[in-house]
Amino acid sequence: MSEPVSALNHAGFDGLAKVTECGLHGxxxxxxxxxxxxxxxxxxxxxxxKMPGPNEVQSKGDNALCWMSPDELLVICDYKDVRQVLDKMHKSLGAAHALAVDMSDARTMFCVTGSSARDVMAKLTPADLSPATFGPGQIRRSRLAQIPAAFWLEDDQSFRIICFRSVAQYAFDLLCTAAGAGSDVGYFSAAPIRPT
Structure with missing residues (x-):
């Protein structure tokens, strides 16, 4: 029997920001x-x-709760623990009108890190990524060029991005192009201009 592998098996790129396919996640x-x-x-x-509020992510180690919509959360855990976590959730839900489904193999996760990470992401999404409106612990469901994606900031220089596994190569190529040498726009990463 074959072992499960992530979509791009930890592919990486180092440019204006570091782009990494994060491997398997529950x-x-x-x-x-x-x-x-x-x-x-x-x-x-x-x-x-703890429970996230609207447009928030709560995380601890490899575990996270992501608010996806008014009636949807994404529970992130260790890939090998998904069956146990699902069983625990189903017991806790009891007869409640709810649905908990393993989507681990249908999605992939990327990390974009570095001082230009915000600039790299801003090239690809219509979402407002200015620090005044989007900070660590916040999540957005939006687009990266032609594909739907969800992304959040772990800290000021670290994005996590989730998209469908079927478009993983497209997403990786897109992120690498946006992080390519010579393409820095310096909008968010440039030092602030001070009046003289």
Missing amino acids: MITLRGDLAARAVKAAATGASGV
Whole structure:
């Protein structure tokens, strides 16, 4: 029997920012009333982190809860733990009207890191990435050029991006092109201009 592998097997690129395919991650979609006690308990109990607010990510180590929409969370865990986490969630949900589904093999995750990471991402998405409106712990569902994607900031220089596995190569090529040498626009990474 073959071993599971990530879409691009940890492919990497080092340019204006470092682009890395992050390998296998457990990704569970949880749909339901996010205010319901059973749904909250399933999400927080499975992840070990507190419930995120709208457009937020709560994380601790490799575990995270990502707010995806008013009735959807993405639970991120270790890939090898997905079955256990799902079982725990289903028990916690009981008879609640909710859905928890393993999406791990349908998606892939990338990291974009470095002082120009915000500039690299801003070339590709219509989302406002200015520090005043998008900071660490916030998530957006938007587009990267022609594909849907979700992304968040872990810190001021580290993005995580999730997209469908079927477009992983396109996403990687896109990110590498945006991070290519000689393409720096310096909009967010440039030192602030001070009046004289």
